[in-house]
Amino acid sequence: MTFFRRWPKPLLLGVALALLLGGVWAGRTLVLSYAAARSDSNAYIARWFLDSGARASLHNARAQRCLTPLAQPAPFMLPSDGLIGLLWDDPAAPYTVFNPHTGIDIFGDGAPGTVPVYAAYGGYLTRLNDWLSSVIIRHDDPLQAGRTIWTYYTHMAARDGSHSFVAAAFPPGTANVWVDQGTLLGYQGEYAGAGAPIGMHVHFSIVRSDENGAFTNEARLANTLDPSPYFAMPLTTLTARSRPIACLPPP
Numbered sequence: 001m002t003f004f005r006r007w008p009k010p011l012l013l014g015v016a017l018a019l020l021l022g023g024v025w026a027g028r029t030l031v032l033s034y035a036a037a038r039s040d041s042n043a044y045i046a047r048w049f050l051d052s053g054a055r056a057s058l059h060n061a062r063a064q065r066c067l068t069p070l071a072q073p074a075p076f077m078l079p080s081d082g083l084i085g086l087l088w089d090d091p092a093a094p095y096t097v098f099n100p101h102t103g104i105d106i107f108g109d110g111a112p113g114t115v116p117v118y119a120a121y122g123g124y125l126t127r128l129n130d131w132l133s134s135v136i137i138r139h140d141d142p143l144q145a146g147r148t149i150w151t152y153y154t155h156m157a158a159r160d161g162s163h164s165f166v167a168a169a170f171p172p173g174t175a176n177v178w179v180d181q182g183t184l185l186g187y188q189g190e191y192a193g194a195g196a197p198i199g200m201h202v203h204f205s206i207v208r209s210d211e212n213g214a215f216t217n218e219a220r221l222a223n224t225l226d227p228s229p230y231f232a233m234p235l236t237t238l239t240a241r242s243r244p245i246a247c248l249p250p251p
């Protein structure tokens with residue numbers, strides 16, 4: 001590389017730095033445009049909050065229960081009414097393709113603390129001592145005999161964390177209390193812990209067990225399951241391209 005030897009060292013370093021920064025910038029642009037192509041969830045969420053007149057045309061009702069390919073009602077019922085905004089494996093901001101959304105976010109119509117959240121399926125409810133806005137329910141997996149799964153519900157508290165919207169029947173420290181499908185768990189809120197609140201909703205995810213049968217960290221996509229077959233609805237960005245979400249078509 002005799003050619004470069006004639007260049008002064010600071011200039012060489014400058015060129016290398018420029019190439020590196022250019023590469024990082026191009027990579028970031030590529031990742032962001034891929035995420036934008038993969039997900040239009042934020043456009044629907046923005047419409048939900050900016051145009052309240054459009055809400056009726058965007059929302060899913062709990063009562064609309066889809067049928068499975070065997071023409072049976074889907075095992076899970078939606079836990080709340082509203083816009084199914086963020087989907088499973090959704091890279092829309094504040095998530096990324098490297099850290100996608102692990103459940104579904106349902107944005108309700110009403111004030112924080114007034115839009116009910118219900119158990120999607122019967123099971124044993126636990127609320128850890130330090131859980132202000134969350135509950136988790138353990139289930140026998142209706143789609144895979146012998147497997148234990150969990151459904152997790154969160155953001156059920158006031159924005160500033162001053163009070164919880166979890167139902168009084170489930171105080172902190174509740175462990176393994178049976179709840180039927182459709183039991184009131186609490187109300188949608190804006191609480192996001194240390195994160196930035198993104199408007200009132202409930203986050204719902206289906207969580208895998210670890211080897212000891214305990215629930216795993218639901219913030220990691222690999223620890224969660226695609227909720228689509230449990231609701232017989234297309235609930236990933238690759239399958240759902242509009243709102244409200246329609247039922248999965250019969251095979």
Ligand SMILES: [Zn+2]
Nearest residue numbers: 086104105203
């Ligand atoms: Zn969420």
